[in-house]
Amino acid sequence: MTTNLTIGERVAWYRRRRGMSQEVLAGLVGRTVDWLSKAENNRIELDRLSVIKSLADALDVTLGDLLAEPTLLDWTVDSGRRTVPALRSALMNYRQLTPLLGVTTEGEPTSLDELRSSVAEVWDAYQDSRYAFATRRLPLLLADALIAAQAYQGREREKAHELMAMTYQGAAMVLTKLGEADLAWIAADRGLAAAQQSGNAVVTGSLFRSVAHCLLSTGRFDAATQLVGDAGEYLRPGLDNANPAFLSIYGTLFLAGSMAAARAEDRATTQAFLAEADQAARQLGADANHAWTAFGPTNVAIHRVATAAELGDMQVAVDLGPQIDTSSLPTERRTRHNLEVARALSAHNRMDDAMAKILEAESWAPEQVRNHYLARELVLTWVRNQKGRPSRNLADLANRLHVI
Structure with missing residues (x-):
């Protein structure tokens, strides 16, 4: 499906492709025909993933089908002309599957210090929302990490597995x-296996969070909620003598869980997970970025806004969102928060304020805004609902996001 359809228009397209009437689809998702008609015609915003997922399930399509994911990664100076396909090839290298074949990867192992520096470079790029750069660097880094994990012995091998897990x-x-959910799942699964071989609880906890994010991206909200609960129980004994990195990983895991619970429309678990994260943030004492978590009181506050929006409490998001100072956080976190505030403002018919938030976010992180379904959906819906020609600012933004 092309990216110049709104989510509602994609629902209508798939409904007709399935030979399904509005009456039948509305009944399957527990809504009225009037509601579905308005959703398909962009008169109400489909901005809650729980609702979108219910429509995807009824239509027997993926959540990504309705969100128009994955998105095409633009060719840039950072990316070159080999982007996601090159990373896909690296992840589907059969030599990474099992040692039973006795196949080892050829090449001299990179020093652990050099490998650690390369891993940090990719993670820094992720937090700077430079996805093209990270995508270009990852295939070679994955190969280097695999060689190191096979070549080193003893404690050095454990360190190599830590770095492979983080890669x-x-x-x-x-x-x-x-939006490459299936590939992300492969990477997270391989990472968790490497983390377990490292014996490092911080790295293992970090990979639990990544698996939870993968479950979220495929609409498996209940499974993600359960995973966070189970992983939390596994990690909880480590709180007795937790260092800042462990506290950060633990707290961030529960922030991911709060989003999963909110998308599953489980208010009680959402609040319980936020409280668990808040306790870890209080124990940590201040915002920090241990193990690239950007964890602390501000990130907890950001998730209070995001979970409120997912639960449909847009007034809470409008009241709290603009008050949060995110200036000390990495670009990825600041941008994601701006998109949440824009969603809430748009739901209150404050399009100009919402667009200002997206434009500000775009000035920080154009790749992240371009590739996030919320930004694309909001902008496209605003264009569709304009009477007459859209403003120059809106039209230019829509062109940059490739939605018209």
Whole structure:
């Protein structure tokens, strides 16, 4: 499906493709025909993933089908002309599947210090919302990490597995941002296996978070909620003598869980997970970026806004969102928060204020805004609902996002 259809228009397209009437689809999702008609004609916004997922299930399509994901990664100076397909090839290298074949990857192992520096470079790019750069670097980095994990022995081998796990997680996080949910799952699964071989609880906890994000991206909200609960129980004994990195991983895991619970429309679990994260943030004491988590009180506040929006409490998001100062956080977190505030403002018919938030976010992170379904959906819906020609600012933004 092309990106110049709104979510509602895609629902209508798939409904007709299935030979299904509005009456039947509305009944399957527990809505009225009037509601569905308005959704398909852009008179109400489909901005809650729980609702979109119910429509996807009824139509027997993926959540990504209705969100128009994955998106095409633009060729840039950072990306070159080999982007996601090259990363896909690296992830589908059969030599990574099993040692039973006795196949080892050829090449001299990179020093652990050099490998650690390359992993940090990719994660820094992720937090700077430079997905093209990270996508270009990851295939070679995955190969280097695999060689190191096979070549080193003893404690050095454990360190190599830590770095391989974080490389896979970096790939999973970037691919999730690009809407490549299936590839992200492969990366997260491989990363969790490497993390377990490292014996490092912080790295293992970090990969649990990545698996939760992959479940979220495919609409498996209940499974993600359950995973976070189980992973939390596994990690909780480590809180007795937790260092800042462990606290950050633990808290961030529950922030991911709060989003899963909100999308599953489970208010009680949402609040319980936010409270668990808040306790970890209080224990940490201040915003930080241990293990690339951007965790602390501000990130908890951001998730209070995001979960309120997912639960349909847009007034809460409008009241709280603009008050949060995100200036000390990495670009990825600041941008994501701006998109949430824009969603809430748009729901209150404050299009100009919402567009200002998106434009501000675009000035920080054009790749992230271009590849996020919320930005694309909001802008396209505004264009569709304009009476007459859209303003120059709106038309230019829509062109940059490739939605018209």
